[in-house]
Amino acid sequence: MSQVTQRSTTFQPTAVLAVYLGLVWLSCPSSAEEWNRFRGPNGSGLSDASTVPTEWSDEDYNWVVELPGKGNASPISWGRNVFVASADEKAQTRTLQCLNVADGAEVWRKDIPFEPYKQHKNNSFASSTPTADADHVYVLWHSKVSSPLIAYDHSGRKVWEYDLGPYLHGQGGATSPIVYDDVVLVANDHQAGSYLLAVDRLTGKERWKVARDGKRACYGTPCINSPVDRPAEVIFSHCYEGIIGVDPKSGHQNWHIDVFGRESQRALGSPVIAGNLVVASSGGVTGERQVVVVKPQSSGDEVKVEEAWRFIRQAPHVPTPLVYGEWLFMWNDGGIATCVQRDSGTVVWQKRIGGNFFSSPVCINGNLYCVDLDGEVVVIAASDEYRLLARNPLGHPTRATPAVSNGALLIRTESHLFSIGGK
Secondary structure (H helix, E strand, C coil): CCEEECCCCCCCCCHHHHHHHHHHHHCCCCCCCCCCCCCCHHHCCEECCCCCCCCCCHHHEEEEEECCCECCCCCEEECCEEEEEEEECCCCEEEEEEEECCCCCEEEEEEEECCCCCCCCCCCCCCCCCEECCCEEEEECCCCCCCEEEEEECCCCEEEEEECCCCCCCCCCCCCCEEECCEEEEEECCCCCCEEEEEECCCCCEEEEEECCCCCCCCCCCEEECCCCCCCEEEEEECCCEEEEECCCCCCEEEEECCCCCCCCECCCCCEEECCEEEEEEECCCCCEEEEEEEEEEECCEEEEEEEEEECCCCCCCCCCEEECCEEEEECCCCEEEEEECCCCCEEEEEECCCCCCCCCEEECCEEEEECCCCEEEEEECCCCCCEEEEEECCCCCCCCCEEECCEEEEECCCEEEEEECC
């Protein structure tokens, strides 16, 4: 069982207080959409919660849970449930946990065995962030033997399983699924047999499967583009495939633009939507890194796409960019944050914050939160003027991106889950 450390005197083990706390949390403001995938609603990283502090101390946490293993997967939530994936390499067990958002208590857990395999030193055996809807939570476990995508209902009952097959790239798996309408979507990019996949969210039966040419592992989580003049489409990015818009019902490719070149690189950040623009990134550890913004437009029965602008100087490699209002924020791996005008790419400001980052920034009530590898949560204003608001050390390393649930900030470190705010 998970160890729950309650650091607020509000949480006492009495039935009366438990009921009272439930009522308090139900009345907390939250975003209009659930934080049900990597970086929340459509991967935007945006929340309007007004109950998350910018600065705090150890005594301010609602609760801290010690997880049953390590991992880089970000937490997600649906309703009162928080879902987080972990892996215990020594016990050779992977775990999907469902926790209560109010007190961190474990609601249920599902353990599956696995055999550890060689992967990149910065990866983990629980790097894929789950996704959820009103009926199920979906989790993907990569391995060199098989890669099951499993659906559980919210009571923890297994509903279906779809095996994506062996994941054969030496870096190890890390891509995350999303659920849209009636399908679960995955970009399965690795060394051999790469493909894009849609399975029925209720049954797990394959809807469509499209072969992918790129034989290089990329880990971007897809998002949905909803143009005003044509049906919604799912956006995928890949270092060698570029950016594509795909019909989520049929798998038909609506448009494609090859923007990243062929130098040694990976698309690790996820695509995001900026009004009528699509933002995606790719780059190398030591080589050029780039954020490219493209504009797909209907032209008769076809969709034409052109590059709007690109950003190279101090672009991020792992962290995903964030769009807030008229600005686009980039927080790179080496701790340099940049604000540019969303539509033109004109630099508004660029500032060295310090630290090293794998986490992607999230924006809560007009403030940016990002966690460095040492576990320090850096908070700056999401505005056209740089303002450092706070630095909050967690004391635990992390490569995961925070989440927002019921007005509280959830921060997953390598081995713990923290809850702050929301009262």
